[in-house]
Amino acid sequence: MSGDAEYERVVAQGTFDVLHPGHLHYLREAAAMGEEVHVIIARSENVTHKRPPVLDDEQRREMVDALDPVTGAHLGHLEDFFVPIERIDPDCILLGHDQHHDIDGVRGALEGRGLDCDVRRASGREARFEGELLSTGRIFDRICEERC
Template structure:
């Protein structure tokens, strides 16, 4: 079972995603994106190594690794997971991922994890929202 993401400024939404992902298989390996692979949003605030270390510290995660700098599918080929779990709001196209996996001879399912609603009034489940709040309060 593989989950992947940027995981910048860890928050309860990340934990929810990884808990849902872990429920899809026996062992959860998390691929933490390198800054060079994050091209759909602002670059991460924290270093890849710091983000990997924090994700790896979560009890639900069996192992966290850094993504490949050139080929985001290389770790998938090496891990040969049964399932790839996508976050509920990740930009990835599941059909495009399935096609690429098929071309590479990787036989696994691609599932999307459920989202989570805030549990209390001021809970933030988005790195972008956390940054915006910091800038409003301290910027």
């Protein structure tokens, strides 16, 4: 590895329905940790812990793939969260600061599959000005307040 990167490959993952500064903060943090950042985009059918995405899977993948910190964006597997992780073979999985995944649970599942990979939690981004929206849900709420 070269430079200051701690890892060769870092995986970030999420829904990325409407991109906002919180997403960019997360992906920049992943880029600071590794030479490559691979992002796994959750399939709409697999998003059960919150309202389903408005944008289609491929559109969300294409938008994330275009971001500077991202080496490659990949759609998640329909049945098994770990299939793309096995294919990418990361050195670290960086979970979003507010994602519902349990770090110890992810570590245990990785170990159970024989995958040697660190798991960390990203930092959150503080709002830089009053009213800055750092959540897709809050963006949709604001749109409804002002446009519906």
